[in-house]
Amino acid sequence: MSKPIPAINRYKADLREFTFLLFEQFEIGELLGKAPFDAWGADECRATLTECYRWVREVSGPLNATGDVQGCKLEGGKVQTPTGFAAAWKSLYEAGWKQLGADPEFGGGGAPRSLVVLVEEMLSGANVAFSMYSALTFGAAEVIHAFGTHDQQALYCPRMFDGRWSGTMCLTEPHAGSDVGSAKTSAKRNPDGSYEITGTKIFISGGDNEFTENVVHLVLARVEGAPAGTKGLTLFIVPKNRPNADGTIAGSNDVSVANIEHKMGINGSATCVLNFGDAGACVGWPVGGETKLGQGMPQMFKLMNSARIVVGVQGLSVASSAFLNALDYAKDRKQGANMAQWKDPSAPRVPIIEHADVRRMLLDMKSRVEGIRALAVKLTHHTDSWMATQKTDEKKAAYHMGQVDLLVPLLKAYGTDQGFRICETAIQTYGGVGYTKDFPVEQYCRDAKIFSIYEGTNHIQAMDLVGRKIGQAGGANLQAFLADVGAFAQKHGGDPVLGPAVKTLSGAAEALGSSAMRLLMWFQTGNLALVPLHANRFLEMMSETAVAWMLLEGAAVAIEKKKTVAAGHPDAAFYDGKVVAAQYFARNVLPMVELKAKLMAEEDKTPLDISDAGFATV
Secondary structure: OOOOOOOOOOOOOOHHHHHHHHHHHOOHHHOOOOOOOOOOOHHHHHHHHHHHHHHHHHHHOOHHHHHHHHOOEEEOOEEEOOOOHHHHHHHHHHHOOOOOOOOHHHOOOOOOHHHHHHHHHHHHHHOHHHHHHHHHHHHHHHHHHHHOOHHHHHHHHHHHHOOOEEEEEEOOEOOEOOOHHHOOOEEEEOOOOOEEEEEEEEEEEOOOOOOOOEEEEEEEEEEOOOOOOHHHEEEEEEEOEEEOOOOOEEEEOOEEEEEEOOOOOOOOOOEEEEEEOOOOOOEEEEOOOHHHOOOHHHHHHHHHHHHHHHHHHHHHHHHHHHHHHHHHHHHHOEOOOOHHHOOOOOOOOOEHHHOHHHHHHHHHHHHHHHHHHHHHHHHHHHHHHHHHHOOOOHHHHHHHHHHHHHHHHHHHHHHHHHHHHHHHHHHHHHHHHHHOOOOOHHHHHHHHHHHHOOOOOHHHHHHHHHHHHOOHHHHHHHHHHHHHHHHHHHHHOOOOOOHHHHHHHHHHHHHHHHHHHHHHHHHHHOOOOHHHHHHHHHHHHHHHHHHHHHHHHHHHHHHHHHOOOOOOOHHHHHHHHHHHHHHHHHHHOOHHHHHHHHHHHOOOOHHHHOOHHHHOOO
8 A cells, every 4th residue: 555645735936036036137116006006015025925935835735745646536427626625725715816916896906917927836836736726717707807798797707706606718629629610519599698508628627626606617619600610619608507697506507527537647637528518408608798709719819828828837836846846855865975086985975966967957947947937027027017008108018018929928838848847857856766756746747747738739839929929010029029139138248247148149039030030931932831840949949048038137137236245145145046047048058049040941841751651660
């Protein structure tokens, strides 16, 4: 019999890193105390981070490993989540963590998104399976808030933002994964203006639970007579239980859970197969009313964009905790002699952090984690700046929203690809014990694999970037990004410490720009097959350029800040670490951007040249 997994918290975070990003690198103080963040000051932001870290370590963190072992069960057609999830859900909303970023109109805190994204990192990192229920609920409520009728907003938003009701997004069907346009779920108009919904959706995260009185599904369906493809899809509000106008429950809405998927990770999240209308009694209402028929995909994109940011943060969150746990282990675990005494059998055993390759792995993880986190805060800081300028400066607001659009696929794809690989490196740092359940990194690795797949596979993110995002506003958004990188490089190119790294950044940005033009040429000359072959590579190039820029920008800030720190103060080592992490990434990762640009120029088509039979003889 295997020994039970103890209900102990293993999540770790570095709050000093969080406050550095908010107050030193991105200077959020310039936005605080002014509309729309009038109620927020530096003290409130710091207290929020401190209290959230305490909450996740005491409440949701201890449920992470036990939830992984228990998983979810389907009993009598109803989902039972792991022990403790229901109480944690209640505590989550009583503490107000999910209401931080909600509109004050619905009882939310109206906090800056750059603060909310760090809170979301802690919620996800401590227990990503548990956090998914609330993340999807928030996203679904935002869609209803943005596009719903007044009555829909009044009925659903308050109850979803305060956790009484949960929510999901329902796109995928058994025959159609990423090919959303081939969805078969149907909607037939009833005399009262509601629609009869019939169909099956699969892979529905948080598809059911026992701790909310209702689950509000946002379902893509095709109204009778609507055209084929995505243009014929409408987004419907389809609650598990039909609500009365006052929010009381009228009865079942013929939504049933057919199965729970058995997965590699995130076992505490109920990933459901949902049947709508088995008894012909499932009804839904178009988001925004009947004038919005056929607007399903534009409406769903708001939820998907929000979800993609969250998923990128999920990748970051488990990777960060994996790194910090591996760091603690490396400081404690003694094995082998120092390299200088490797021939002396009597030499004392030293902590493995003294071994060169372990130090390399730790610094590699540190640089990637901190760079991706800075990218996440950069993206959300653009959102905050858009919110602050949208009513006063149309040009600035357009710039900030353009950068948000551009950075979303980078954060989602690069954050999740690297998140999994960082977790893998953490296991390697531990050695054999990292592969066991005695330590948390094997669960982090299993949980992290899904992030590159759901909410649009990372190839979809790459195609979104090269097919839509870099051409938006006539290419102005990409040009603004490259101009921002160029301005930084011009300012710091002569820095005695960072100068060589900044020169590498300039070369990477130039290679990125030329590769974007190459993609445009392929589109214009009909070489379309080359685009999907190289889209992932281009996304990696842009992500590595962005992450290097963020790390070097942070390093430049750290150099100046260290000048004000007394010798021996802990911040001195912290600032030195920022500089070294930036130099490491610039020397070991960033040069690959120019190499990848050369590979794109080769226009390799070997994956298309090989015949199906040429892959194997079986």
